[in-house]
Amino acid sequence: xxxxxxxxxxxxxxxxxxxxxxxxxxxxxxxxxxxxxxxxxxxxxxxxxxxxxxxxxxxxxxxxxxxxxxxxxxxxxxxxxxxxxxxxxxxxxxxxxxxxxxxxxxxxxxxxxxxxxxxxxxxxxxxxxxxxxxxxxxxxxxxxxxxxxxxxxxxxxxxxxxxxxxxxxxxxxxx
Numbered sequence: 001x002x003x004x005x006x007x008x009x010x011x012x013x014x015x016x017x018x019x020x021x022x023x024x025x026x027x028x029x030x031x032x033x034x035x036x037x038x039x040x041x042x043x044x045x046x047x048x049x050x051x052x053x054x055x056x057x058x059x060x061x062x063x064x065x066x067x068x069x070x071x072x073x074x075x076x077x078x079x080x081x082x083x084x085x086x087x088x089x090x091x092x093x094x095x096x097x098x099x100x101x102x103x104x105x106x107x108x109x110x111x112x113x114x115x116x117x118x119x120x121x122x123x124x125x126x127x128x129x130x131x132x133x134x135x136x137x138x139x140x141x142x143x144x145x146x147x148x149x150x151x152x153x154x155x156x157x158x159x160x161x162x163x164x165x166x167x168x169x170x171x172x173x174x175x
Contacts, residue, residue, distance in 0.1 A: 001070040003049060004056035012069035012077055016128035025082040025122045028131070029095050031059070032139050033074040034113040034148075047105055054103065055112070063091055077135070082120055092118050096149065115142040119152040134160070 001008045007015070019026050033055075040048040052074075059078050060068040066080040080091055096116055102109035117138030119131060126134070134152050137160050142150040150156065 001056075004053050004070050006056045006060055006076070007067060007069040009069065009071040012071050012079070013128050013132070015067060015069075015079060016131055019079075020121075020126070020128060026120075027080045027082045027088045027091060028117075028119045028121075028135065029078045029080070029092055030071070030117040030135050030139060031055075031076045031078075031095060031099065032072070032115045032117075032142075034115060034143075036074045036112075039110060039112075043105060043108070043110075051103060051105055051110065051112075058098065059095070062094060066091075075139075082122065085120075088118075088120055092116075092151075114148065115139050116149040117142055117152065118149070 036048065039051060043051075056068055056070060056076060059076055060066075062068075062078060063080050066078055069077045069079065071077045078091075078095065080088075082088060099112055099114045099116075102111050104110070117135050119134055119138065121131065134157070138150040138152045138156065141156070142148050
C-alpha cells in the first residue's frame with residue numbers, strides 16, 4: 001500500500017493462497033475503522049493519513065511472524081500463524097483493547113471506532129475467495145453488535161449458508 005507501506009489487498013489474497021496451499025494454520029484479525037471521515041474533516045486529511053500510517057505500523061508490529069495488509073480504504077487485516085486458541089485469544093484481545101484506547105495526534109486524543117472480525121483456519125476446506133467472503137460477512141455482522149466484534153465460527157458459517165440458500169431461492173422464484 002503506497003500510503004501505509006504495509007501489504008495490499010492483492011498481496012493478502014496471494015498470501016492466503018500460499019498458506020492454504022502449504023496446509024498452514026492461521027488466524028486473521030480484521031479491523032475496519034468507522035467514521036474515519038470525521039477525523040479527516042476535523043483534523044485534516046494529512047493528519048488522518050498519519051493516523052492510518054501509525055495504525056498500520058502498530059498492527060504490523062503486533063506479533064512476530066504476523067503480516068499486516070490494507071485490504072480496504074479503512075480496513076486492515078493481520079495474518080498470524082495459529083498455534084493455540086490461547087494465543088489466538090491473546091492476539092485478538094491485544095488488538096481489541098488497543099482500539100478501545102485513544103490514539104494521540106499532536107495534543108489531541110482520538111477515539112478510533114472500529115469493527116472487528118476474526119477467522120481461524122485450521123483444516124477447513126476453504127479457499128481464499130471463501131475466506132474473503134467470510135471476513136466481509138463477519139464485518140457486516142460485527143457492525144450490528146454492541147461489542148462490534150464477530151469471531152467467525154461454525155455458527156457463523158451456518159448462518160451465512162442459510163442466507164446464501166435463501167438468496168438462491170429468491171433468485172429462482174424471481175426467474
